[in-house]
Amino acid sequence: MNKNEEYGKKAHLLIPAGAHTYSRTDEVFPGNAPKVIERSKGVYTWDVDGNEYIDYGMACRSVTVGYDYxxxxxxxxxxxxxxxxxxxxxxxxxxxxxxxxxxxxxxxxxxxxxxxxxxxxxxxxxxxxxxxxxxxxxxxxxxxxxxxxxxxxxxxxxxxxxxxxxxxxxxxxxxxxxxxxxxxxxxxxxxxxxxxxxxxxxxxxxxxxxxxxxxxxxxxxxxxxxxxxxxxxxxxxxxxxxxxxxxxxxxxxxxxxxxxxxxxxxxxxxxxxxxxxxxxxxxxxxxxxxxxxxxxxxxxxxxxxxxxxxxNVTDHIWNMGRRLVKGFTEIAKEYSLQDYIYVEGAECSPNLVVCGKDKKASFEYRTVFLQEMLKAGILMPYIAIAYQHTEKEIDRTLDAARGAMKVLGDALNADAAQFIEGNVIKPVFRKYN
Ligand SMILES: Cc1ncc(COP(=O)(O)O)c(C=O)c1O
Incomplete structure (x- = not known):
């Protein structure tokens, strides 16, 4: 058992839902997301097995400059x-x-x-x-x-x-x-x-x-x-x-x-x-x-x-948001996926939408995309940009998005279930577990 499994199991045994915020529980992430984080610095975060990720969750959007600035x-x-x-x-x-x-x-x-x-x-x-x-x-x-x-x-x-x-x-x-x-x-x-x-x-x-x-x-x-x-x-x-x-x-x-x-x-x-x-x-x-x-x-x-x-932290956040939105949009177009994956809303807080074959937001296809991003070291439950996300991190994210969109395209031509390796992401607000 690796440390993620060990600590993840303990978390669920000892803490209802396994975390102190519903939006940080396992069910809102794909199965290959880290279970437990050990430390974070800047916009990088490391899980208990030492895996490194560029973080776009930024602790429920609370870290706007960078961890441990x-x-x-x-x-x-x-x-x-x-x-x-x-x-x-x-x-x-x-x-x-x-x-x-x-x-x-x-x-x-x-x-x-x-x-x-x-x-x-x-x-x-x-x-x-x-x-x-x-x-x-x-x-x-x-x-x-x-x-x-x-x-x-x-x-x-x-x-x-x-x-x-x-x-x-x-x-x-x-x-x-x-x-x-x-x-x-x-x-x-x-x-x-x-x-x-x-x-x-x-x-x-x-x-x-x-x-x-x-x-x-x-x-x-x-x-x-x-x-x-x-x-x-x-x-x-x-x-x-x-x-x-x-x-x-x-x-x-x-x-x-x-x-x-x-x-x-x-x-x-x-x-x-x-x-x-x-x-x-x-x-x-x-x-x-x-x-x-x-x-x-x-x-x-x-x-x-x-x-x-x-x-001028907020100017930087807007600029990096623009870069990310532009990059995502261009890559989606390259793969003819612009109706299936896009970012909307204010560019300082871009909202990522991933759709299914019916062009409606889909948790299954979102899971496929985010799972592939995780494989490339990007933790992106949503997009919260901080001051320490620089062009370097945004460009690495766009490289990862290129690979993840390719898989998303393949999944849209087949079926999401064949591509999902763990659980499907679920919304917090629902009546039953
Ligand atoms: C818009 C908004 N208001 C209030 C809250 C509650 O904040 P807290 O989680 O610190 O209690 C949140 C948390 O997600 C939020 O997004």
Missing amino acids: DRISEAAIRQIHNGNTASKASKIEVEAAEMMCSLFPWVDMVKFAKNGSTVTSAATKLARAYTGKKYIARCREHAFFSYDDWFIGSTVMNAGVPEEIQDLTLQFSFNDIESVHNLFERYKGEIAALIMEPCDTEEPTDHFLQKVRELCTEYGVVYILDEMITGFRWDLQGACKYYGVEPDLVTFGKGMANGFSVAALGGKRDIMDLGGLTPGKERVFLISTTHGAEMSSLGALVETINVYKEL
Whole structure:
């Protein structure tokens, strides 16, 4: 038994699903993916048997500069030596808050946490307290906002969430302003917040984000934009700056501290301060956790922002994204596969689509392609580009894609099942295992 098998088996015995994020479990990767990672540096990752991969998962998209980027790791270590935590607010806690508030004009106050789910849930709580209303409207097409009941209850994996809670989350469609308007009319005076990502795989069209802004203001609904993925990727000031829209509340996580555990809820003072100590106001229990302001992670956050400013990290991510998209598109054309494999969406976050014979997205054919990429040393569950993906890594990836597309073409002429060597990739959100 090699170490991947040994550790992989133990992981499943000891940890439900074998990992602490569903999007890092074996079932969302082809069978030949590494089971357990030992270490990562830059954009390279090594499994427990020492196999090396160029990584495009980048730890659920959280590493946007590169794993163990020296300046950022050292900043975190300095804070570890300052005690890493404190019995009162720490200096770095105040400095990190100051940095966030000066970076985003729509953020007057900020509250840190360790995970994105904590801050999106806190945003909905705050919106309910602010408006006195109970419903939350969430975007139907956007995959994930929180592991908490208010969101999970609105997915097919709603086991364990009482129906009364499920009924409080409503859904609208992205780029469909009528669906928002209809919901606001039908539940007039009852919706506390609307939450969506400024952009997922589909970019906003026809001023959708601005039109939602107007409707939220008109109907007294708190507008929450979740920048977990778009933040620190579309622009240092996020997709809000990129698309020109101002939310009431905004949430960050993932890439804000280059893989260190920091998430943030920010927004307008009159809403955020409900969680404060203003005399005479009813108290709102807004995020209060022992490790929420862990100093090492906040040290990493401050240094990550410095690195972004000095090195124009987001420009680089866009440039490498463009190179990858152009290369993929050209190779697909060479093999006449452009209707079967393509990349869509914003080039700083290209969304890879692999289709079956019917030209519809197919998990079977996606498995074939990603399995072949893995054979060439490319770990690509999706495409998350970081600052340390340079032309060298992109070009190696394109070489691998050439080989993998050839096999994909052969599989499309025969049958995917004949080519799949392990399990077929499965989506996280489904009712039964
Ligand atoms: C858009 C979005 N919001 C929120 C979250 C939740 O973040 P976390 O996994 O840190 O709880 C995620 C995580 O995948 C996400 O993609």
